[in-house]
Amino acid sequence: MNAPLAPDLPDEAAASRWEWESLNGSISEELRRHVAEIVAREAGRLTTLFYDTLLEDPEAAAMLSHELVSHRLNHSLRRWLKDLFPLEAAPDFAAAARLQRQVGEVHARIRVPLHLVTRGARVLKGGIARCLSQTSLPRDELVETLSYASHILDLAMEMMATAFIEGTERATRNEEAYRLFSLGQDASLEREAQRAALLEWLQSLLFAVAGRNEATRLHSIGRSEFGLWMQHRASVMFGGIPALQRITQLMREIDEEILPGIEQGCEIGPALQRLQAHANDIKFLIGDAFQAVVGLENGRDALTRTLNRRFMPSIFAREIAMATQSGRGFAALMIDFDHFKAINDTFGHSGGDVVLSRGAELIMDAVRLSDFVFRYGGEEFLVLLVEADANLAMRTAERIRATIDAAEFVVGEQRNLRVTTSIGVAVFEGHPDYTYLVERADKALYAAKKAGRNRVILG
Amino acid sequence: MNAPLAPDLPDEAAASRWEWESLNGSISEELRRHVAEIVAREAGRLTTLFYDTLLEDPEAAAMLSHELVSHRLNHSLRRWLKDLFPLEAAPDFAAAARLQRQVGEVHARIRVPLHLVTRGARVLKGGIARCLSQTSLPRDELVETLSYASHILDLAMEMMATAFIEGTERATRNEEAYRLFSLGQDASLEREAQRAALLEWLQSLLFAVAGRNEATRLHSIGRSEFGLWMQHRASVMFGGIPALQRITQLMREIDEEILPGIEQGCEIGPALQRLQAHANDIKFLIGDAFQAVVGLENGRDALTRTLNRRFMPSIFAREIAMATQSGRGFAALMIDFDHFKAINDTFGHSGGDVVLSRGAELIMDAVRLSDFVFRYGGEEFLVLLVEADANLAMRTAERIRATIDAAEFVVGEQRNLRVTTSIGVAVFEGHPDYTYLVERADKALYAAKKAGRNRVILG
Numbered sequence: 001m002n003a004p005l006a007p008d009l010p011d012e013a014a015a016s017r018w019e020w021e022s023l024n025g026s027i028s029e030e031l032r033r034h035v036a037e038i039v040a041r042e043a044g045r046l047t048t049l050f051y052d053t054l055l056e057d058p059e060a061a062a063m064l065s066h067e068l069v070s071h072r073l074n075h076s077l078r079r080w081l082k083d084l085f086p087l088e089a090a091p092d093f094a095a096a097a098r099l100q101r102q103v104g105e106v107h108a109r110i111r112v113p114l115h116l117v118t119r120g121a122r123v124l125k126g127g128i129a130r131c132l133s134q135t136s137l138p139r140d141e142l143v144e145t146l147s148y149a150s151h152i153l154d155l156a157m158e159m160m161a162t163a164f165i166e167g168t169e170r171a172t173r174n175e176e177a178y179r180l181f182s183l184g185q186d187a188s189l190e191r192e193a194q195r196a197a198l199l200e201w202l203q204s205l206l207f208a209v210a211g212r213n214e215a216t217r218l219h220s221i222g223r224s225e226f227g228l229w230m231q232h233r234a235s236v237m238f239g240g241i242p243a244l245q246r247i248t249q250l251m252r253e254i255d256e257e258i259l260p261g262i263e264q265g266c267e268i269g270p271a272l273q274r275l276q277a278h279a280n281d282i283k284f285l286i287g288d289a290f291q292a293v294v295g296l297e298n299g300r301d302a303l304t305r306t307l308n309r310r311f312m313p314s315i316f317a318r319e320i321a322m323a324t325q326s327g328r329g330f331a332a333l334m335i336d337f338d339h340f341k342a343i344n345d346t347f348g349h350s351g352g353d354v355v356l357s358r359g360a361e362l363i364m365d366a367v368r369l370s371d372f373v374f375r376y377g378g379e380e381f382l383v384l385l386v387e388a389d390a391n392l393a394m395r396t397a398e399r400i401r402a403t404i405d406a407a408e409f410v411v412g413e414q415r416n417l418r419v420t421t422s423i424g425v426a427v428f429e430g431h432p433d434y435t436y437l438v439e440r441a442d443k444a445l446y447a448a449k450k451a452g453r454n455r456v457i458l459g
Numbered sequence: 460m461n462a463p464l465a466p467d468l469p470d471e472a473a474a475s476r477w478e479w480e481s482l483n484g485s486i487s488e489e490l491r492r493h494v495a496e497i498v499a500r501e502a503g504r505l506t507t508l509f510y511d512t513l514l515e516d517p518e519a520a521a522m523l524s525h526e527l528v529s530h531r532l533n534h535s536l537r538r539w540l541k542d543l544f545p546l547e548a549a550p551d552f553a554a555a556a557r558l559q560r561q562v563g564e565v566h567a568r569i570r571v572p573l574h575l576v577t578r579g580a581r582v583l584k585g586g587i588a589r590c591l592s593q594t595s596l597p598r599d600e601l602v603e604t605l606s607y608a609s610h611i612l613d614l615a616m617e618m619m620a621t622a623f624i625e626g627t628e629r630a631t632r633n634e635e636a637y638r639l640f641s642l643g644q645d646a647s648l649e650r651e652a653q654r655a656a657l658l659e660w661l662q663s664l665l666f667a668v669a670g671r672n673e674a675t676r677l678h679s680i681g682r683s684e685f686g687l688w689m690q691h692r693a694s695v696m697f698g699g700i701p702a703l704q705r706i707t708q709l710m711r712e713i714d715e716e717i718l719p720g721i722e723q724g725c726e727i728g729p730a731l732q733r734l735q736a737h738a739n740d741i742k743f744l745i746g747d748a749f750q751a752v753v754g755l756e757n758g759r760d761a762l763t764r765t766l767n768r769r770f771m772p773s774i775f776a777r778e779i780a781m782a783t784q785s786g787r788g789f790a791a792l793m794i795d796f797d798h799f800k801a802i803n804d805t806f807g808h809s810g811g812d813v814v815l816s817r818g819a820e821l822i823m824d825a826v827r828l829s830d831f832v833f834r835y836g837g838e839e840f841l842v843l844l845v846e847a848d849a850n851l852a853m854r855t856a857e858r859i860r861a862t863i864d865a866a867e868f869v870v871g872e873q874r875n876l877r878v879t880t881s882i883g884v885a886v887f888e889g890h891p892d893y894t895y896l897v898e899r900a901d902k903a904l905y906a907a908k909k910a911g912r913n914r915v916i917l918g
Contacts, residue, residue, distance in 0.1 A: 115617050147585065169631045225828055299637070311633060318694075369656065386690075
């Protein structure tokens, strides 16, 4: 553990190095060499076993079957085994760690699912264990070699997995940035440009149909500028929206059913009608899709301007880390508007909306710039008070309750509607999982409701 | 493999279930029970071993030492072991899988590094192996039980890791969204609000100093609205910018050195001078930090409006997946402006900038809406042509080369500067790692340079 680490290895490698070195130090050189000889002798057969087993799995087969991959992998798998179990001397930690990191990074880049990699490792591990148990080693030495080989493979997999996860996090971060970047582009401009591209395709198609002869090949919508944009660009923007699948299906029907029919010259009239209907549907669905993403993808709740609860895990994790380090706590307030259903029933949803948006404003005014206000559910808000103890949290909660209790809401004709809130307070007690804190605040809120509403309870 | 999966288990569980069931089916009931009895008997000692080993590692100790965690974990670790090796009958796959998923999700939420979890698993595995080898089992049966126990633990760890990675990806996506959301807030408004908060703190401090008596406690900058905002909000926005560390340090010096000095009444004059200098530095650094993030965080290169190369991995991965599925390829063009250094030397950097921004415009005009143009390096651009074969790629590259060759650039006084480009072309050949494709395009570009520049070469 005292030896300096290679500069390109992360800190956690210190513990791995220690484990690696004590593992390699604890086995006799004779037994270590025995394992290495068996692995070297069987490397070819182990590689074949690896392939034969993984190719039975369709998901793995799809990844491994590419010729370039199998050629390179076959070679590098043998080398990988021989490097982990070298004949000459105990394997060098820094070299082994570097190799595992490289492999893990490639796996992350080409998105090999981790379970395929660990499955492959189990195949190799099982194969090596079988070879070892078929030798004439006595019981104790067999146990020792088995545990040594399995431990080496486990350590290698751990280093690979660590690099894999880092690479995956980096890739995920870039993907999310790209998705949000695509959304942040000027959506209305983009919508018009794409509508125009669709119309252009339709127009050139109609000209081709009007002047067609037998040799005319109609341009597919899938390969048009519009179609390419839909597949290669819009899928990021609209990812997960049902309209996207529907558009893809309509385009496929145009290309695979309608256009071939027109080319063959049969029933042109109905085919053109169907084409027009499909094109209109696509135009409509695109408008819809643009509308949907604009509404969905704000960091703030559109009605109340409070934070999207999607950010809760990140923000709580940061505050937990800071609180654990600094020893200064923080608190969560769970705020619920009392009898909200009655407000909705009496004044309609727009009345309820007024109460929520004005209420959220009052909450945000009652806390500091550095605190966080989330829309937690329908009429529930969650406030994270940074650097707060029970005292400050209770005072803030009471201020929020009193402010809302005293405020007059203007809902339609009624200019002085009064509403109240119940608030549950919970102070961070050190548990690293933020959901415990939120649960405690929620229970305290429930207690405040049960005790008659319009009150604050510390959980 | 035919049994229906529990609805909350992902597809890849089919292969795990098959492995799980054949593993549990291959060992005799007597031996399986033997392992289960040993684990049940030793569960307490294994848990102690787990703790004693992990607490030696400072990183693990920091996570495990919280009382709530150790209390819960101690209990759940014993249960976890007994559930994996139940006395009654072979463990049920669906139940085991669900449990591992839950554990993996919690680990992701509280950010336990994977290597700590795998290290813990190795401790347990080694402990169980030692217990088994201390029994009187004959050689063959010992090998069988050792491999069984290790295989069960490996499968459990795989399921846990899969859920862990999914949870980590989700968390990473939310974190990135939050970071970009924080950046997207109106930065100039935020800057003025924070400048005002800083001035407010300074003013109230000066009033307190002017009218102070011995009991006066001065308000720390760290706990002021400004200080809290810096720590809890700005750190997300400015994450990784050196100015942030410097501001934190200046604030710490104010709180830990300057203010205590003033409170003790010694050398007020110099202390106030130092305070003013610190406050000015902070104001200056914040202005700088805001400036830096505005420039850095665009999806597009500020000069050329081409895409940030940060998006390359995401976009290539998507195109590779689509191409592999559809069988339709795509291509990469690596474009470099010839003799760019000479342009910079003759016309200065602003001259070079004109060439790059006008050149990028010409490139973007020469490709389709669905293609991607990245700023790859100083004077290098990378174009991804979707759904393109060698033919289309070469025609497009040639069009770009000819357009730029024919264009007259207006650089300062000179209204008709001519520049040329060299272009390397590579067509996707099926390798899942996009860096191979980029490398081939790069080599082709190098060949085009060597062959005399102002030409296109297919790699």
